[in-house]
Amino acid sequence: MSATLDEAVKALNERLGGAGFDGSAKFDIEGEGAIVIDGSGAHISDDDTDVTLSASVDTFRAILGGEQNATAAFMMGKLRVEGDMGMAMKLAGVLA
Numbered sequence: 408m409s410a411t412l413d414e415a416v417k418a419l420n421e422r423l424g425g426a427g428f429d430g431s432a433k434f435d436i437e438g439e440g441a442i443v444i445d446g447s448g449a450h451i452s453d454d455d456t457d458v459t460l461s462a463s464v465d466t467f468r469a470i471l472g473g474e475q476n477a478t479a480a481f482m483m484g485k486l487r488v489e490g491d492m493g494m495a496m497k498l499a500g501v502l503a
Contacts, residue, residue: 409439411464412451416442418471419449422501430494431456436467444498458490458498470502477502 415434419442427446433456434442443452460477462470466485469475477499480486488495 411436411439411468412442415467415471416449416451419444419501423448428498428501430491430497431458432494432498433459434467435459435461437461437463439464444501456490458488458492458494460495460498461487461489 415436423444425448427448428444429446431443431445431454433452433454434444436442440451441453442449443454443456445456462480462485466475466480470477470480470486475485477486481488
């Protein structure tokens with residue numbers, strides 16, 4: 408497992424505050440792997456989800472660290488979204 412993924416899972420679970428996510432979303436981080444957020448929280452997985460967000464490690468870290476807005480990253484082409492756009496918008500609330 409990658410240290411980047413481990414740190415991200417911890418940070419995402421802290422943001423979720425012990426609650427799960429209503430739906431499922433996957434972060435596909437180039438060269439690192441994937442993290443799924445679902446009803447059980449965030450965990451390292453490559454399962455199928457309602458929406459998949461793909462980004463470079465640097466973009467993902469910037470979004471998670473609050474230095475990059477996820478919507479702005481999408482508009483600039485730094486974040487790609489495949490699947491349910493409504494679910495992606497729900498996820499933006501977790502990342503804010």
